[in-house]
Amino acid sequence: AQSVTQLGSHVSVSEGALVLLRCNYSSSVPPYLFWYVQYPNQGLQLLLKYTSAATLVKGINGFEAEFKKSETSFHLTKPSAHMSDAAEYFCAVSDQGSSNTGKLIFGQGTTLQVKP
Amino acid sequence: DSGVTQTPKHLITATGQRVTLRCSPRSGDLSVYWYQQSLDQGLQFLIQYYNGEERAKGNILERFSAQQFPDLHSELNLSSLELGDSALYFCASSANVNTEAFFGQGTRLTVV
Numbered sequence: 001a002q003s004v005t006q007l008g009s010h011v012s013v014s015e016g017a018l019v020l021l022r023c024n025y026s027s028s029v030p031p032y033l034f035w036y037v038q039y040p041n042q043g044l045q046l047l048l049k050y051t052s053a054a055t056l057v058k059g060i061n062g063f064e065a066e067f068k069k070s071e072t073s074f075h076l077t078k079p080s081a082h083m084s085d086a087a088e089y090f091c092a093v094s095d096q097g098s099s100n101t102g103k104l105i106f107g108q109g110t111t112l113q114v115k116p
Numbered sequence: 117d118s119g120v121t122q123t124p125k126h127l128i129t130a131t132g133q134r135v136t137l138r139c140s141p142r143s144g145d146l147s148v149y150w151y152q153q154s155l156d157q158g159l160q161f162l163i164q165y166y167n168g169e170e171r172a173k174g175n176i177l178e179r180f181s182a183q184q185f186p187d188l189h190s191e192l193n194l195s196s197l198e199l200g201d202s203a204l205y206f207c208a209s210s211a212n213v214n215t216e217a218f219f220g221q222g223t224r225l226t227v228v
Contacts, residue, residue: 034216043118043206043219090159101172102147102213106159 002027002093006107014115019063019078021110023091026072032094033074034104035065039087047089050074061085086114119143122207122220130228134195137223141188141209147171148190149210149217150182154203165190166213197227 007022025031032051036044048059055067065076074091088111092104119142129135141148150162152175161174165184176182179197184190194201204224208217 036219043120043221044208045118046216046218049216100213101164101166102210102215102217103149103161103164103172103174104151104159104208104217105161108158 002031002095002105004091004093004105004107006089006091006110008110009108010111010113012113012115013081015083016080019076019081019085019112021076021089021091021112023065023074023076023107024072025074025091025093027093033065033067034092034094035059035063035074035076036090036092036106037087038090038109044090047076081112081114083114083116086112088112118218118220120207120209120218120220122205122223124223125221126224126226128226128228129197131197131199133197133227134193135197135225137192137194137205137207137225139190139192139207139209139220141190141207142218145209145211145218146188147210147213147217148184148188149208150176150190150192151206151208152203153206153222157203159206162192171213194225199227201225202227 003026005024034049035047050067058064091107121140146167149164162176164172182192204222206222208219210217
């Protein structure tokens with residue numbers, strides 16, 4: 001079975017500081033991995049995805065993530081936080097390659113707070 | 117705007133009642149997914165339809181059912197509602213099972 005663990009339910013950074021949100025996955029097959037962002041009272045927006053091509057994936061709004069198979073990790077980073085980055089972030093793994101339905105298994109989410 | 121439309125945005129209903137949530141996928145997307153987001157359970161996959169047929173089932177209660185119509189819109193039916201069913205229900209769609217899913221704004225269900 002596939003699963004995702006996000007380390008840290010709350011992360012607080014100062015504006016301009018590095019953002020690092022941690023995600024570890026478990027999958028018996030090569031995973032498809034995603035980061036989604038949810039702003040208050042809104043749906044989930046795709047930030048970036050890894051689908052077995054380049055291990056360093058660039059997404060929207062200056063975010064990127066690196067797939068590390070040896071560490072089963074897919075951490076999300078951004079060099080300089082903006083106030084507008086404050087939101088909840090979800091890491092997810094898809095079942096492409098196993099049951100292949102495309103359904104997503106989500107982590108518990110990390111709330112990012114950006115302090116002025 | 118993701119292109120996925122969910123109605124209604126908010127729904128308040130009493131215990132024991134039945135409600136229907138509606139989802140219109142992005143134009144051309146064949147796959148529709150339903151997810152439930154609650155404080156205690158997080159984001160949980162409920163059910164998936166692909167081109168009108170059920171493709172996968174997750175943690176969906178027997179009191180809940182869904183269908184996808186020939187025009188590809190989908191409905192999630194929740195019956196005999198309990199307080200614990202209060203949650204945000206998301207619909208997502210994708211072109212096929214190997215492409216990323218786009219989420220609607222969700223329907224916030226409050227059972228009182």
